[in-house]
Amino acid sequence: MRTYVSLAAVIFGGLGWGTAVAAQNLSTYGTPGLIDMPTAEVLPDGSLAMTTSGFKNNNRNTLTFQMLPWVYGSFRYSYIRDYDGGGTRSRYDRSFDIHFQLREETKKGPALALGLRDFGGTGNYAGEYVVASKTIADNIVVTGGMGWGRLAGRNSFSNPLSIFGGRFETRPGSGAGGISETGQLDFGNWFRGDVALFGGMRWNVNDRLSLLAEYSSDTYDKEVDRGLVEQNSPFNFGITYRFENGAALSGYYMYGSTLGAQLSYVFDPRRAVTPGGQGEAAPMLQGLDRVALASWNLPPDEDQSSGSSTDQVLKVRLQNQGLRLVGYTLDDTTANVSIENNHFGANAQALGRAARVMANTLNPQIDTFNIILVRQGVPITSVQTARSDMTELETDYDGAWKSLARARIDDAPLSLQGGTVADAFPHFGYRLGPYTRFSFFDPDQPFRYELGVELQADYVVQPGLTLSTALQTPVLGNLADTTRVSNSELHHVRSDWALYAKSDYRITTMTAEYLWRPRADIFARVTAGYLEEMYGGLSAELLWFPVDGRLALGGEINYAKQRDFDMLFGFQDYDVLTGHASVYYDFPGDYKAQVDVGRYLAGDVGATFALDRVFNNGFKVGAFFTLTDVSSEEFGEGSFDKGIRIEIPISWMTGKPSRGTLKQVIRPVLRDGGARLNVRNRLFEYTQNERADRLTGQWGRYFR
Known part of the structure; x- marks a missing residue:
């Protein structure tokens, strides 16, 4: 819900x-x-x-x-x-x-x-x-x-x-x-x-x-x-x-x-409501002679404690572009920079901005830039480009796609090479703002809503290890006013959502999460705590996702215990072991298919089939349905779980860079059959924007 x-x-x-x-x-x-x-x-x-x-x-x-x-x-x-x-x-x-x-x-x-x-x-x-x-x-x-x-x-x-x-x-x-x-x-x-x-x-x-x-x-x-x-x-x-x-x-x-x-x-979802380019312009490239003469371009062996070393300059300049520097090393004539993009909806644009900053900052003898895209300190993908391409292709009519042809996109190293820059970790971030929640198709009130205030906080203790929480309090709405009582024959794993909506102060999530890279093209996650609004427990996941492949395979296993309706610290008696094996495939023409086979929250066994069309700007429209060993009579109204999902990038509406999205799932009816645990940072969604397919599709923004 x-x-x-x-x-x-x-x-x-x-x-x-x-x-x-x-x-x-x-x-x-x-x-x-x-x-x-x-x-x-x-x-x-x-x-x-x-x-x-x-x-x-x-x-x-x-x-x-x-x-x-x-x-x-x-x-x-x-x-x-x-x-x-x-x-x-x-x-x-x-x-x-x-x-x-x-x-x-x-x-x-x-x-x-x-x-x-x-x-x-x-x-x-x-x-x-x-x-x-x-x-x-x-x-x-x-x-x-x-x-x-x-x-x-x-x-x-x-x-x-x-x-x-x-x-x-x-x-x-x-x-x-x-x-x-x-x-x-x-x-x-x-x-x-x-x-x-x-x-x-x-x-x-x-x-x-x-x-x-x-x-x-x-x-x-x-x-x-x-x-x-x-x-x-x-x-x-x-x-x-x-x-x-x-x-x-x-x-x-x-x-x-x-x-x-x-x-x-x-x-047309491919055409934004507001024209793009309303964010800050990309920094102008400086000539090599000006870069060489700059007083702040110190040799690598200078005292780094003064705060004027190259990595400190990189950190400030990347920060001005909405990018966070977490790692920096030099290897002969190659500079390795690890960045977290918390600003641009298109990671290709973040790569282009980072390359500009490096070209304006690093000693001219550095001729190769290796930029590693990182999330919560976990390296995901590395992109290697030549410094000379920045000035040669910047004004070329087809410069973005020529630079893509010359770039090298690889799987990232399994950990941050050479360690992290000063003050990169631990790292704390938070968001305090409004939230909205909707319920559709209740015969008594077809549209229900809730508006409230939410605090989200993340404390990244070290690369991959994050403590997170989200707290909510509703301010107005009619979501909790429903008097309809679930008549489900299955255990009420989802259909008692209205009882949860009556809570005035909520801990929606409170987790400890660890993500890491066991091997090349493999990602792993373990999450423990209050996993979502209705369940707490332990979740573990493994994903094989080749950097330039169309196919990805994953597996997840969860122990989930149902939370009390007040969404604070207590639990109910119901617990369940769930898990799924997942196949993800990227078809030509923006189509993404996903099949999840396994055991659901009500103990039923079956599969979920999903098909999404994901445009290069991040706008997504898709549909899904789930079939399990629960009969249509046991499932109740609707016979089986199905729905439509839409995801709209905020940048599509504002024209300004943003990583935020607006999401809505439209279900004709929410029942207990085919219900899956909602776990934050499932690995495919966590990594897909940084892998080669999405990067190449958005490369037109590389020089913007």
Whole structure:
């Protein structure tokens, strides 16, 4: 439940699908379409779209992600007022969609697509479709399609797929009270039963304004029966105006009876909200003659106690760039500098700044810079560059990528070579500031929140050994007001989160942690104490992560004991031994896959599958699901654990350098099955930004 917020199809990526023409309109379902009906269009690759739409008694809120050039997925949270017909109970509905563009539009043929609506929710909107869209006269897009399920409500006819077997002729029951109510994937219903035709057109009057008309095959049977919607006509009409910033405002006249409105916003995570470059400019490179004549450039054997030696100058100048010097040695004509980057979101930019400082500080006879990226005194990756490259390539049009071609990226030494500079350790750091916490989809209150004050403190005793704590006190919110009681058949390892939220003063974490390097490309961690809000205990982890490899393997074992609800020092009776073996793989095109197999907090055994798209600026969008030996009946509402996660770099919003991120996990429901311990500094997340793949992807910022 803990988040800090201010707010698989990858395997097909190599098939050579091109970039499709971007959709110009989003439907009331928050996906490329007309008004209620889908089109065969897609969004620009990597785009995120947020939509809220409303018409009589219906409100839909949708997040859509164009995960591949030809595949998008959506998560929707809908509100249907007075759904029971008696005016006493409304319906909150969660649903997932997926859409595959099978063929791009060409001059000779239309775009073709296949999609599924509400394939993993309650089934209230469940329906499948095939659809074609074609542009004519440069500014008119015509769409026609065939739908199943909810999209087969008007003038339906026999399913053409029945030629493949009689099972396609009928569609099993679905929706409220059916199997889909538990959140299972209702494979047995897909593309079965009668079908109906739908269609429409969009006239793009200009780049901003579009007019819409459609023939809908959705008869809204359940809503009409409850008196929530009137259906006097199958035709819908609309108008959409798009703004320069990606927002669009739409108005509709629907089914001959009601008006509707919609607001949507589409953006590319690769393009920051605020242009970059608002931080301090990089230091200007000095000529070698000026560096040689500088009075502070003392020989290496000068008295270091005076505070004017080279390493002290390096320390101050790196500190001015937001970098912390922890190690410095000379080896013939090579300078080895170990730095901790606590300032720049892109480690490549930190490397470039460090190289500039070294070029302006070190004796001209030093011609090779070896910069080691370090976290809490643990060396992770080393990058070796030639001094001459800084001045030669700084003004080159393609200088950043030429410098990457000449650089050497290696695994770091297992420990800080030559020891540490004076006063590097012990090191103390803290943060005192606000925190936010959110809970979604409670039927009694769909959005709950908590705002408070948090103190985080880290005391790095020596390289790798850190004592940490985080203390919280809530100030305002309604997170603790819920009266819903967990009905889980499993031990309440997560579903009692509301009882923890009632605590006024909390020790969220208090740990002793040791990280080290047993061998090349191998990282190790041991953590003991109050590991997270709900559990304390002992955690140990080992990770093999080659510096330039796509594959990483890890293993973790934990002894966890459940904490008291007040989140202070006490424990409950429940304890459990958990652990996972993990596989991480970096696919081409920004995709990161992770599979964790093992034992979870409730004692269930299974696997978690996760897929994230991580852009070079650090913006991340992903999804995950967990399947264990807990049955859907034992798991309860939702059938199995699943969710969407988003991570937004603060620098993406401010344009200023920052290591901070805003994270949010969106779960349709939080239950006890598939629940994993939340341990700080899991090794893959801890090291991945410093390894070669992420460094090379961000190397465009090397000279900034």
